[in-house]
Amino acid sequence: MVVSRKSELPIFWLMRIVTYLIVLVTLYIVIDIVVGGLPAISWEFLTAMPQRSGTMGGIGPVILGTIYLIGGTAIIAIPLGIASAIYLAEYAKPTRFTNLIRLAITTLAGVPSIVFGLFGLGLFVLLFGLGTSVIAGSFTLACLIMPTIIVASEESIRAVPRAFREGALALGASKWQMIKTQVLPYSIPGMMTGSILGISRAAGETAPIMFTAAVFFTRSTPTLTKPVMALPFHLFTLSTQVPEIEKVRPMQYGTALVLISVVVGFSLIAVLVRTYYRSKYKW
Amino acid sequence: MVTPQVSIKNLNFFYDSTQALKDITIDIPKGSVTALIGPSGCGKSTFLRTLNRMNDIIEGTRVEGTVEIDNRDIYAKDVDIVKLRKQVGMVFQKPNPFPKSIFDNVAYGPRIHGQKNRAKLQEIVEKSLVRAALWDEVKDRLHTKGTDLSGGQQQRLCIARTLAVDPEIVLMDEPTSALDPQATSKIEDLISELSGRYTIVIVTHNMQQAARVSDYTAFFYEGEIIEFGKTKQVFTVPQKKQTEEYLTGKFS
Numbered sequence: 001m002v003v004s005r006k007s008e009l010p011i012f013w014l015m016r017i018v019t020y021l022i023v024l025v026t027l028y029i030v031i032d033i034v035v036g037g038l039p040a041i042s043w044e045f046l047t048a049m050p051q052r053s054g055t056m057g058g059i060g061p062v063i064l065g066t067i068y069l070i071g072g073t074a075i076i077a078i079p080l081g082i083a084s085a086i087y088l089a090e091y092a093k094p095t096r097f098t099n100l101i102r103l104a105i106t107t108l109a110g111v112p113s114i115v116f117g118l119f120g121l122g123l124f125v126l127l128f129g130l131g132t133s134v135i136a137g138s139f140t141l142a143c144l145i146m147p148t149i150i151v152a153s154e155e156s157i158r159a160v161p162r163a164f165r166e167g168a169l170a171l172g173a174s175k176w177q178m179i180k181t182q183v184l185p186y187s188i189p190g191m192m193t194g195s196i197l198g199i200s201r202a203a204g205e206t207a208p209i210m211f212t213a214a215v216f217f218t219r220s221t222p223t224l225t226k227p228v229m230a231l232p233f234h235l236f237t238l239s240t241q242v243p244e245i246e247k248v249r250p251m252q253y254g255t256a257l258v259l260i261s262v263v264v265g266f267s268l269i270a271v272l273v274r275t276y277y278r279s280k281y282k283w
Numbered sequence: 284m285v286t287p288q289v290s291i292k293n294l295n296f297f298y299d300s301t302q303a304l305k306d307i308t309i310d311i312p313k314g315s316v317t318a319l320i321g322p323s324g325c326g327k328s329t330f331l332r333t334l335n336r337m338n339d340i341i342e343g344t345r346v347e348g349t350v351e352i353d354n355r356d357i358y359a360k361d362v363d364i365v366k367l368r369k370q371v372g373m374v375f376q377k378p379n380p381f382p383k384s385i386f387d388n389v390a391y392g393p394r395i396h397g398q399k400n401r402a403k404l405q406e407i408v409e410k411s412l413v414r415a416a417l418w419d420e421v422k423d424r425l426h427t428k429g430t431d432l433s434g435g436q437q438q439r440l441c442i443a444r445t446l447a448v449d450p451e452i453v454l455m456d457e458p459t460s461a462l463d464p465q466a467t468s469k470i471e472d473l474i475s476e477l478s479g480r481y482t483i484v485i486v487t488h489n490m491q492q493a494a495r496v497s498d499y500t501a502f503f504y505e506g507e508i509i510e511f512g513k514t515k516q517v518f519t520v521p522q523k524k525q526t527e528e529y530l531t532g533k534f535s
Contacts, residue, residue, distance in 0.1 A: 094342065163379035167441070170337060171392040171448055172369035181395070182381065282382060282428075 030260070037257030040250040046258070050217065050229070055248050059255055061221060064135070064264065065228030066203065067212060071267055072138025072224070073145065073202045078195050080142065081149030087192070088150070089157040090179055109147035114207040118143045121211040132227040137213020144208050145198030152197070156190020185281040192274035196267045202207055203263045206232040216241070231259040288313035288452065288482045289334060294348035296329055296338070296506075303329045305506045307348070311499070316474060316483045318493035318514065321503030322529070327486045330503065331454050334484065335371040336364055352452070369396065373451035376457040378437035380444070385412075385421050388429040388440055392448035409448050415443035416473050437447035439473065446477075453477065455485040459492065471496050471507025490530060494518050502526045 048058030115253040121138025214233035287310035296304035319327040412418040459467040
């Protein structure tokens with residue numbers, strides 16, 4: 001092993017301490033939520049309707065609402081995001097216009113989520129007449145996370161060696177055949193990483209669904225065209241709109257724990273897909 | 284001279300504003316092995332890649348003049364590039380097997396051209412591997428990864444993969460420059476074996492190799508063909524001073 005020079009040691013230690021600090025903070029949050037939330041978790045809590053402004057009863061439909069929203073977002077954002085990435089990486093000529101598109105995408109990634117919320121309200125809810133609904137919310141969330149997916153996917157497409165492409169083209173593969181057989185299988189892991197990041201973010205966002213999809217309470221079971229209850233929004237209202245805050249504390253923790261679990265669950269699917277493609281198409 | 288299979292007339296090639304090939308005119312005879320030699324950056328690889336239009340995928344390139352294969356201009360508007368590359372195969376400098384099984388590597392070409400029949404594929408794979416002199420070494424492990432083979436085997440796998448789509452012309456871009464001497468001599472034997480059945484154009488940095496494997500030699504210098512003729516003639520009685528200087532190692 002190479003021994004670090006003395007002068008490098010302080011920097012080295014600084015990095016180490018920062019890393020530990022980050023891990024520690026994350027761990028603290030997770031443990032706090034698990035410890036606070038576990039007592040609240042019961043079959044009833046996971047399945048029943050909320051009662052009395054969420055201070056009693058469960059969060060069954062709320063969970064379902066979030067699953068609908070995340071699922072809808074994934075179905076819209078992942079294919080569109082990957083398609084744009086393929087276009088940008090493989091087909092778009094490097095003109096000023098495509099650079100502009102790229103700039104727009106990276107800028108979008110930094111736009112505050114409330115802006116997406118208002119945009120979704122204007123475009124999907126009002127202009128397209130989708131109303132406050134799962135569909136409108138999913139489209140809004142998809143807009144929010146698409147930049148992340150596009151950027152990550154484009155990177156991973158570009159990382160596929162030129163030799164793979166040339167090998168295929170030289171055998172008479174059409175461009176799309178080349179992309180389908182020699183580029184996509186090898187870039188799917190990177191695409192999945194981008195999708196995981198995006199989906200996790202979408203699952204936790206409150207602002208974009210506040211105006212487009214979520215309501216604090218509805219009796220109807222979730223459907224695509226109706227407003228739904230959703231975990232982050234539920235948590236938000238539990239924390240701000242209920243007078244006796246101490247009484248709902250377990251409910252808040254329980255909801256947070258469930259939200260985190262749902263996010264982890266969705267990420268896990270993407271991780272599985274990634275692992276499968278990594279092992280099958282190792283290079 | 285035998286009937287030309289590839290006939291190049293007044294070919295000019297540009298990367299943006301730099302001219303890489305200048306007024307190339309040669310006929311490449313059918314069933315022969317033609318070696319392209321010359322110092323680095325003289326345009327021989329670029330020239331090779333104009334024959335299957337692989338330069339098309341590089342932004343900002345431009346071609347003037349004609350390249351006719353079997354009397355058809357391959358740069359004409361109505362040319363199907365898929366068919367062209369099926370007819371004109373290519374083996375690259377660095378062996379580039381796909382990270383798939385040996386079988387799938389060889390079957391890749393036939394598959395993208397629509398061959399689905401398992402038995403037929405099996406037959407093509409075996410025939411191609413036999414022709415590429417690799418069959419005996421891999422016949423018991425067709426389903427291991429092509430990338431796990433040694434460098435020389437990988438290159439022969441790439442040759443088999445090229446032969447699997449049944450080309451008439453095979454372009455080889457310094458196919459042995461990444462290989463050890465033993466693997467190199469195997470590839471050279473293979474080239475001799477394949478000549479006659481296929482028209483082979485090979486770029487090489489190794490003049491002995493050119494002398495050993497080729498029937499015709501073209502000497503490139505600064506984007507031009509200085510001399511083109513029977514290999515024996517070019518190597519023993521070069522007509523041009525530059526050729527002689529290059530062959531005797533005065534510059535490289």
